[in-house]
Amino acid sequence: MALLQITSLPFSFAKLPLPRETKSSYLEKRSFNLHGGTQPKASFKVYNTNQTITRRSANFEPSTWSYDYIQSLSTEYKEEVYKNQVSVLKEKVRMMFCKVENELDQLEFIDLLQRLGVEYHYPNEIRNVLDNIYKTENSNNEEKNLYATSLKFRLLRQHGYDISSDIFIRFKDENGNLKKSEHADVEGLLSLYEASFHSFEDENILDELKDFASKFLKDYLNEGKGDYTSDLINHALDFPLHWRVPKFEARWFINVYQKKENMIPDLLQFAKLDFNISQANYREELKESSR
Template identity: 40%
Template sequence: MASQVSQLPSSSPLTSNKDEMRPKADFQPSIWGDLFLTCPKKDINAETEQRHQQLKEEVRKMIVAPMNNSTQKLNFIDSVQRLGVSYHFTKEIEDELENIYHNNNDAENDLYTTSLRFRLLREHGFNVSCDVFNKFKDEQGNFKSSMTSDVPGLLELYEASYLRVHGEDILDEAISFTTNHLRLVVASLDYPLSEQVSHALKQSIRRGLPRVEARHYLSVYHDIESHNKALLEFAKIDFNMLQLLHRKELSEICRWWKDLDFQKKLPYARDRVVEGYFWISGVYFEPQYSLGRKMLTKVIAMASIVDDTYDSYATYEELIPYTNAIERWDIKCINQLPEYMKPSYKALLDVYEEMEQLMAKHGRRYRVEYAKNAVYTSRNIYFIQKR
């Protein structure tokens, strides 16, 4: 809901010179301007696409190929994930982790491998007990002091601890233990380990946005001596291809938003369509979800408009027909609304009509009703708060 609300006279042309005092939130304007309105007119050439496919198959073979030990396998899978290309190899990765889960090698139970195995398996939904870390405690129940010299192991334990669930005290202790010791040594480490530790202390893998983390890890992985050249090249090409798709999507959304002209028609409302797209890209970035990203960004944008109308501008009397119009969901209701509400009401219905038509092509038109019900629910909450 909107914040920073103050009472301002209704001198805006939107109010038709009404005498009442309106709540008005003082939102900052968008910082993006028309930056994303146009997209670079370039496409991935055929040679690059062919190289992308060739490298993809090479990486696929490496994922399933036997390796000297499970540590190598886990490291490779972790790199594939952190470089943001694991969506190409979902089944292969699941199969390899399934095999590791059922064939644990006691000879590979050092801190680094144990922590990495724990994190990857938990990330993929395997039931792994935190008791695997008990062996790293001394007789007094504290983590062994000898662990502090194993910085890669500490870093992996730190990352693994962020997949804890309620009641796992040993992982709560692990976060405190690893954080303290990593902070003590980070300044004395060499690159790229120093960068990995520094970045992790600011934000763990678990709390990062996949695309942002992938971009960061691309630069770090390049400087890791044992990096896989084919994987790195594939990840770079894939990142650029996907980024171009995202730019095209955002450009399309920004053109839609600019055509609505809400900046002039509804100056009280937030202009956060770019942030909305960024949010949804954090939910799912993969190319097959392109339609979902575009539709949900529009849904978020319209939800923000409705929110600001209720919370930051409209009077209680104006909200009565507005609330009824949303409940009836009928364009004929538009004539009962104040003039300034009409553009946003029509845009709201248009977004869900577009969604309905797209879902109908896939035989899933019924799903839009669930989305509309969410609008009804939020509308009721907004209206109750306005009373």
């Protein structure tokens, strides 16, 4: 009975009032006039001269974040019942993680936890898995799979392991281009593109491969398939994971992940609950600081 209640939990977010103006008028009021097309509202005089220098006005409106408005913010997710539910789901996900044995599956699970914003619950488990993977010098997946190699490189670099970019040499042909056999591996190209943003200075191989991957990914989007992979590609080409704010990324990815065919329901509900509870904590902190 408890699980049926969990799967129907809502995924809510604070709805803040928007400015009354339209977007165009809102931006117009805040844009700087570099050519003097409008009359300024403020001015000041320079000492020892009679010249009056005008100052542009930003026309900032009063903040909607008044004390009364902040204190009025409320949410149901600070109640104990939700904390108990998230504790149950947390242990379920931990058991899933511990049962994963294949190296690629472990990497994918860690990446999934990070993108859903719940990886901070499992620092020891993630560290142990990555330690074991890093100690494994050769892997069958690494030798012939662009996707597995790129994912492994990105996660190890992200967590501070010393892994060389030379592992990508095997995917280049004699002309220095990406091998044609890899052109059809869309997941591999996307993983390679994300991994390339973790390169160090003078790691030219990653810069070159990033250019190839970017071109192929744009061609895939032009086919207009509109599937789960297309959403990830479009998102990555806009900004790579390495440049994004984790909490905002989790908010976006939760909506995308729930559309995936083989998504894990318990993990999805855990991510939703964790996000809403975190948001409730932020609200309480904001209320306290405003006092």
